[in-house]
Amino acid sequence: xxxxxxxxxxxxxxxxxxxxxxxxxxxxxxxxxxxxxxxxxxxxxxxxxxxxxxxxxxxxxxxxxxxxxxxxxxxxxxxxxxxxxxxxxxxxxxxxxxxxxxxxxxxxxxxxxxxxxxxxxxxxxxxxxxxxxxxxxxxxxxxxxxxxxxxxxxxxxxxxxxxxxxxxxxxxxxxxxxxxxxxxxxxxxxxxxxxxxxxxxxxxxxxxxxxxxxxxxxxxxxxxxxxxxxxxxxxxxxxxxxxxxxxxxxxxxxxxxxxxxxxxxxxxxxxxxxxxxxxxxxxxxxxxxx
Amino acid sequence: xxxxxxxxxxxxxxxxxxxxxxxxxxxxxxxxxxxxxxxxxxxxxxxxxxxxxxxxxxxxxxxxxxxxxxxxxxxxxxxxxxxxxxxxxxxxxxxxxxxxxxxxxxxxxxxxxxxxxxxxxxxxxxxxxxxxxxxxxxxxxxxxxxxxxxxxxxxxxxxxxxxxxxxxxxxxxxxxxxxxxxxxxxxxxxxxxxxxxxxxxxxxxxxxxxxxxxxxxxxxxxxxxxxxxxxxxxxxxxxxxxxxxxxxxxxxxxxxxxxxxxxxxxxxxxxxxxxxxxxxxxxxxxxxxxxxxxxxxxxxxxxxxxxxxxxxxxxxx
Amino acid sequence: xxxxxxxxxxxxxxxxxxxxxxxxxxxxxxxxxxxxxxxxxxxxxxxxxxxxxxxxxxxxxxxxxxxxxxxxxxxxxxxxxxxxxxxxxxxxxxxxxxxxxxxxxxxxxxxxxxxxxxxxxxxxxxxxxxxxxxxxxxxxxxxxxxxxxxxxxxxxxxxxxxxxxxxxxxxxxxxxxxxxxxxxxxxxxxxxxxxxxxxxxxxxxxxxxxxxxxxxxxxxxxxxxxxxxxxxxxxxxxxxxxxxxxxxxxxxxxxxxxxxxxxxxxxxxxxxxxxxxxxxxxxxxxxxxxxxxxxxxxxxxxxxxxxxxxxxxxxxxxxxxxxxxxxxxxxxxxxxxxxxxxxxxxxxxxxxxxxxxxxxxxxxxxxxxxxxxxxxxxxxxxxxxxxxx
Numbered sequence: 001x002x003x004x005x006x007x008x009x010x011x012x013x014x015x016x017x018x019x020x021x022x023x024x025x026x027x028x029x030x031x032x033x034x035x036x037x038x039x040x041x042x043x044x045x046x047x048x049x050x051x052x053x054x055x056x057x058x059x060x061x062x063x064x065x066x067x068x069x070x071x072x073x074x075x076x077x078x079x080x081x082x083x084x085x086x087x088x089x090x091x092x093x094x095x096x097x098x099x100x101x102x103x104x105x106x107x108x109x110x111x112x113x114x115x116x117x118x119x120x121x122x123x124x125x126x127x128x129x130x131x132x133x134x135x136x137x138x139x140x141x142x143x144x145x146x147x148x149x150x151x152x153x154x155x156x157x158x159x160x161x162x163x164x165x166x167x168x169x170x171x172x173x174x175x176x177x178x179x180x181x182x183x184x185x186x187x188x189x190x191x192x193x194x195x196x197x198x199x200x201x202x203x204x205x206x207x208x209x210x211x212x213x214x215x216x217x218x219x220x221x222x223x224x225x226x227x228x229x230x231x232x233x234x235x236x237x238x239x240x241x242x243x244x245x246x247x248x249x250x251x252x253x254x255x256x257x258x259x260x261x262x263x264x265x266x267x268x269x270x271x272x273x274x275x276x277x278x279x280x281x282x283x284x285x286x287x288x289x290x
Numbered sequence: 291x292x293x294x295x296x297x298x299x300x301x302x303x304x305x306x307x308x309x310x311x312x313x314x315x316x317x318x319x320x321x322x323x324x325x326x327x328x329x330x331x332x333x334x335x336x337x338x339x340x341x342x343x344x345x346x347x348x349x350x351x352x353x354x355x356x357x358x359x360x361x362x363x364x365x366x367x368x369x370x371x372x373x374x375x376x377x378x379x380x381x382x383x384x385x386x387x388x389x390x391x392x393x394x395x396x397x398x399x400x401x402x403x404x405x406x407x408x409x410x411x412x413x414x415x416x417x418x419x420x421x422x423x424x425x426x427x428x429x430x431x432x433x434x435x436x437x438x439x440x441x442x443x444x445x446x447x448x449x450x451x452x453x454x455x456x457x458x459x460x461x462x463x464x465x466x467x468x469x470x471x472x473x474x475x476x477x478x479x480x481x482x483x484x485x486x487x488x489x490x491x492x493x494x495x496x497x498x499x500x501x502x503x504x505x506x507x508x509x510x511x512x513x514x515x516x517x518x519x520x521x522x523x524x525x526x527x528x529x530x531x532x533x534x535x536x537x538x539x540x541x542x543x544x545x546x547x548x549x550x551x552x553x554x555x556x557x558x559x560x561x562x563x564x565x566x567x568x569x570x571x572x573x574x575x576x577x578x579x580x581x582x583x584x585x586x587x588x589x590x591x592x593x594x595x596x597x598x599x600x601x602x603x604x605x606x607x
Numbered sequence: 608x609x610x611x612x613x614x615x616x617x618x619x620x621x622x623x624x625x626x627x628x629x630x631x632x633x634x635x636x637x638x639x640x641x642x643x644x645x646x647x648x649x650x651x652x653x654x655x656x657x658x659x660x661x662x663x664x665x666x667x668x669x670x671x672x673x674x675x676x677x678x679x680x681x682x683x684x685x686x687x688x689x690x691x692x693x694x695x696x697x698x699x700x701x702x703x704x705x706x707x708x709x710x711x712x713x714x715x716x717x718x719x720x721x722x723x724x725x726x727x728x729x730x731x732x733x734x735x736x737x738x739x740x741x742x743x744x745x746x747x748x749x750x751x752x753x754x755x756x757x758x759x760x761x762x763x764x765x766x767x768x769x770x771x772x773x774x775x776x777x778x779x780x781x782x783x784x785x786x787x788x789x790x791x792x793x794x795x796x797x798x799x800x801x802x803x804x805x806x807x808x809x810x811x812x813x814x815x816x817x818x819x820x821x822x823x824x825x826x827x828x829x830x831x832x833x834x835x836x837x838x839x840x841x842x843x844x845x846x847x848x849x850x851x852x853x854x855x856x857x858x859x860x861x862x863x864x865x866x867x868x869x870x871x872x873x874x875x876x877x878x879x880x881x882x883x884x885x886x887x888x889x890x891x892x893x894x895x896x897x898x899x900x901x902x903x904x905x906x907x908x909x910x911x912x913x914x915x916x917x918x919x920x921x922x923x924x925x926x927x928x929x930x931x932x933x934x935x936x937x938x939x940x941x942x943x944x945x946x947x948x949x950x951x952x953x954x955x956x957x958x959x960x961x962x963x964x965x966x967x968x969x970x971x972x973x974x975x976x977x978x979x980x981x982x983x984x985x986x987x988x989x990x991x992x993x994x995x996x
Contacts, residue, residue: 007814015808036398086586092397093345097540098585100347104533104578112572116648118832120839124868129843136810136844200539211807212832216646219529220805223409226402255811260802261775268406275403276391316693410682411804418777426777427715429735518684520714522777570680571644 003134009199009249010135014159016248017145020152020241021203023228025196028155029234032172032192034092036040038099038201039080041222042106047073047204048213049110052119055208061123062209077197081190087124103218110214116236120212126269144206151202155195156237168192187200227271233281242282246270252287300370304453309446311340311358319445321557321562323517326452328509329554330510332535333459334503336544341466341475342499345397348404348505351411352382354526356508357515364516371434375512375565382508386412386500393496408573412527427522431515448517455513456551459506464549466502468513471495533574534558544589626906634673635923637916638695638724640715645683647707650908651854654730657905657912658704660896665912665920668892672924679904681711688715701815701923702937704916707731709778716744725938727919729911737958743938744930745959747915750778752964753854754785757874760968760980761790764850764991768796770816772809772837773803774826782874783828789973792818796823796918802833811850827853831862833856838869842996850874856975858969859906870971877969878901878907879951880986881976890949904981914948921946 027120054065087094091107120234121127126140159165170178170186178185207213207221228247232239247267254266274281302578312318331349339345359381369377385407392403415422422428430607434442434451441447468474475495515521542553557577565573633756639658641649649899658676666673674757677698679691692703697718702717707730720741727745734750761769762790769790773783780801787797799822814873816825820937825848827837834853841851850872856862857875879885885894894914896907905913922944926936945954952973953961970982970990 004814007809011808011810026575074418085584085591094585094589096345096347096398096401097536098582100533100536101578101581105575107581108572108578109577112569112575116571117644118835120835120866121867127839127842127868129845138839144419185531188389212835214832223405224400224972227406227614230399234958246942252808252811255802255806255808256815260800260806260812261417263658263803264805267411268410271406272392272403272410273509274393275399279395279399316691316697320690320693324690418709424777425775425780426733426735427710430717430739514686518689519717520710522685522710525685525710551668571648 004256005253007135008252010137011141012249012252013245014137014141014145014248016245017148017241018141018203018206019224019228019248020207020244021144021148021199023225023232023240023244024152024155024237025203026222026225027229027232027237027240029192029196030229033189034167034172035084035095036099036226037080037084037196037221038096039098039103039106039218040196040225041220042103042201042218043073043076043080043109043197044204044207045110045213045215045218046076046106047151047201048208049114049119049204051121051205051208052114052213055121055123056241061126062205066201066205070198073201073204074194074197077200078190079217081193085186099115103222106222107218110218114215116215118212118214119208122151123209123240125210126242136167138210140206140209144209144242146286147202147206151199152237153243155199158195159237164188164191224267227267230271231274231281233283236281236283239281239283294326296424305450309449313446313449316445319449321559323449323452324562325446325555325558326449326456326551327510328531328534328538328558329470329513329551330513330555331531332386332455332538332542332544332550333456333463333509334506334510335535336547336550337466337506338499338503339539341472342391342496342503344496345401345406346404347401347536348408349503349535350527350529350531351385351404351408352504353511353514353531354408354411354415354523355385356382356511357526358428359508360432361428361515361521362421365428371432371516373443375509376513376524378512379505379509382504382511383501383530384573385508386504386531389500390497391605393493393500398505403474407551408527408532415523415526417448418517422523423521425523427520427525429520431519431521433519434516443517452513452517453511455509460547460551462502462506464465466579471498475499493558533577537577540581540584611926622811633927634675635920635927636698636700637674637676637923638698638700638703639676639678640681640688640691640703641678641705642711643678643680644709647683647711650707650730650824651683653906653908654705654707654912656897656901656985657909657914658906658916660893660900660909661916661920662898663900664892665703669920669924671932672920672927674920676922678808681706683711683953685711685714688705688716689713691715692718692722692724692746696724698787700724701932702919702952703911704728704919706730712736716741719743721822723935725919725922725941727941729915729916729963732782737960741959742935742942743959745915745918745941747918747948747953747961748911748926748964750782751962752966753782753876756966756968757786757852757854758789758793759965760852760874761795761824761826762793763980763982764824766795768798768820768923769796769824770771770800770822770824770848771826771828772800772812772816774830775803776835777917779828779830779854779931783826786826786828796822800847802829807836808835809836812845813837813844813846813970817844818847822848824848824850824852827851827857829853831856834862835869836868838866838995839872840967841994842869845996848994851969851994855907858971860904860976861906862972863971863976867974869995871915871995872970872972872990873995874968874970876907876966877976877978878910878967880969881906884986885949887947889947893949910949914950914953917948918944918953936956976978984990 029100047055051062053067055062077266092134130137130141165181168188171188176183228243250266356378360374360378363374416425538548538554538557543549565576613789641655652887662676679695681688681691692715702725705729706728709731712731716726729747769846771783773779790797852874858877860881885891922940925940926932942955967978969976970979979989
């Protein structure tokens with residue numbers, strides 16, 4: 001029994017790391033622009049399919065797909081930003097509906113280009129087991145957990161130390177004051193989206209490496225990313241990691257201790273619980289009630 | 291006077307011309323009925339958005355609950371179909387009661403919290419096998435009865451039923467809008483604090499709108515299950531019951547009452563008859579593009595856009 | 608005068624001949640309601656190919672009657688399936704072949720029954736489908752056939768314990784529970800683990816099997832993405848089992864080519880080995896026509912589509928000969944079917960089910976698929992114990 005729970009925790013933590021990578025882009029854009037990009041999950045999925053294309057056409061390990069994925073997904077993210085900036089009234093709600101529509105376009109676009117077949121990496125190394133005592137995992141899971149933590153650390157450093165990062169934070173807290181200080185809000189917003197695209201690209205390649213992808217999965221990813229963003233609270237990067245780990249472990253424990261048919265239920269219930277009990281998330285600033 | 295004449299003509303066409311000319315073509319009638327189902331949900335969704343100020347991404351929750359309640363009541367408790375349909379609406383209203391805590395949340399949180407509820411209801415429907423038939427769902431759900439020798443279960447009969455249901459909703463929506471509640475809600479839209487000062491209980495009003503919207507969607511869901519005679523969790527809580535009404539309402543103009551309806555019929559028919567033949571797999575892409583275009587160009591819908599165009603033309607001349 | 612009568616006579620004879628030929632060369636319209644889009648699109652197109660081959664073969668081997676197929680896409684959705692059936696009825700078809708997924712077949716065959724159209728399918732194994740008392744519904748396969756194959760294979764393996772990992776959908780859940788009951792009745796220890804369609808990571812479940820069940824065989828009941836996930840997790844955790852057995856959509860050339868590292872020694876239901884070998888004349892004709900039309904080897908979907916449609920066409924021909932087409936003759940003729948086919952000897956019982964249906968089990972061996980159960984249809988030796996790691 002103890003072994004079961006230990007493995008469940010271990011798997012849950014690794015899965016949580018990957019979830020964090022998926023959610024980070026959404027959380028970043030939300031934190032800096034107060035915009036929820038409902039098409040974020042589809043961007044991640046797009047990167048995953050690019051990884052598939054690279055692996056199946058060139059026969060190389062999917063990690064080599066990262067440069068191409070970065071290019072395509074960042075460009076797509078900036079396209080999304082361009083469309084969002086065209087909205088004038090009722091920004092919050094209309095952006096929500098707009099990105100929802102973009103999500104539909106992307107999901108169906110993926111379906112058209114790649115068909116409904118399921119795919120996953122065929123690289124043997126990535127799928128091979130890594131045994132640490134009684135705990136098992138795949139190479140890909142460990143690898144991308146590390147990548148995820150590194151990227152998060154990098155993002156945190158960038159937001160707090162670099163000029164651009166601090167500009168992004170300035171714009172998000174007071175746009176006009178930032179303008180007075182000589183910061184171009186447009187530019188920082190574009191940068192936020194581009195960085196979100198970068199994170200999505202890594203998340204997508206990771207997804208292809210350890211999981212199975214199909215076109216309908218984009219929506220599922222967006223929902224998961226949103227749940228984690230809510231768990232984290234606005235404006236908190238470490239919160240995203242904690243929230244993601246929490247989700248991953250909850251799902252894993254539910255499957256192990258209860259029935260795996262209830263995995264999705266656990267996630268949704270956790271989501272609603274946090275919304276009611278701790279609306280500011282675990283680490284966020286108060287901005288939830290309206 | 292003019293409006294009344296247009297209404298009369300419209301009613302004549304809907305109740306008379308269409309059944310007479312298209313009634314024999316089962317396929318087209320199926321499409322029209324399906325589009326009216328979407329229209330009903332779109333109307334309810336727009337009502338919640340306009341009157342309650344809340345955008346929801348989970349109306350499939352109400353649709354599915356209404357369908358299941360009605361189906362189970364007719365199958366297992368022998369309740370007559372018409373009564374069960376109303377009770378389906380009541381069931382959906384009950385589902386919205388469970389969602390009350392979510393009312394305090396701001397826009398995007400509310401929208402996605404409702405979505406979470408939809409997922410949870412779907413899982414409940416899948417797991418609660420003894421009542422809902424589990425993943426296999428319920429089949430041979432009773433059809434509409436024969437009334438005075440006229441089979442309401444036939445294509446024309448079902449069409450007339452859904453048409454009437456939707457028109458009743460339109461009247462109800464109009465009534466709410468012009469009533470005290472409507473005025474209060476619209477004032478609230480502009481400034482919630484000011485209205486609170488005046489004594490308008492904003493949360494209660496918002497809750498009422500949620501109940502109305504849920505009830506309407508539930509009834510439509512119940513209609514659908516007796517029309518299709520079949521139900522399963524994937525179908526009842528499908529994402530299409532969320533996406534299509536939103537596209538329809540935005541396209542048709544979600545600030546107006548008839549906009550969502552007209553949008554639904556137009557979008558659905560065009561999608562099924564034209565887009566599907568162009569792109570058999572993934573034609574919803576065009577719907578997504580349509581949604582994006584409408585939100586950017588004319589969030590108020592197609593009618594304001596056309597009106598703006600004609601006004602520009604007049605101004606130029 | 609003579610010329611006039613001659614001309615009249617000639618005209619009369621020609622007219623008679625033409626009309627006679629028209630009556631003889633009568634074309635019968637049959638509807639095919641298939642998922643060509645949506646999440647069942649792949650299986651739908653496979654079945655559609657089988658149907659097209661049946662049309663080709665029937666028309667070639669039948670001088671008197673010709674069949675023409677009209678296809679309608681049901682978009683893998685129940686409501687659209689009904690609409691498709693109605694559309695086909697409006698176009699004057701005599702019967703419907705096709706359908707995939709019990710969730711779509713139930714309402715579609717409901718609609719067909721109301722319109723008096725016979726409905727034959729191979730895509731709906733749900734028990735409830737044959738309990739409705741319809742005289743117009745027929746199917747050539749069922750859950751019991753899969754159950755018999757799986758239980759038979761496990762019996763041959765002589766194992767004492769099995770873990771069943773199954774998807775919580777109707778068809779998969781029912782099969783899992785039926786197999787569990789039968790195995791427990793035979794004295795085997797059976798552990799069951801249900802999973803939700805949304806599950807991606809199967810390691811917790813495999814871990815439970817490995818540490819708690821400690822079974823000798825894992826039986827997987829799900830769809831392609833589930834098999835891939837389970838096999839992957841098993842490859843990582845390496846439970847101490849002697850075989851990995853699945854059901855439909857597993858022992859296919861597609862799985863062998865797309866996931867070659869996950870498939871070795873894995874079992875699944877399969878009608879034919881791969882590469883396919885057909886021993887009967889019927890089979891050879893089927894394979895050749897398939898190759899000619901689609902330039903590839905037939906798979907189980909094509910076979911099922913072929914068999915169900917051939918049976919329907921032959922019934923239509925018989926009813927036409929007896930002039931009972933408009934009096935429910937097709938359904939009557941179908942119920943009298945008793946014919947050897949690619950899937951064995953097919954008969955229909957009162958409920959329209961094929962009680963003779965028994966599937967076969969294939970095993971992935973070195974990139975090919977060999978039939979390993981039942982013994983009289985085996986094309987290769989079973990590789991037991993054997994797992995992909």
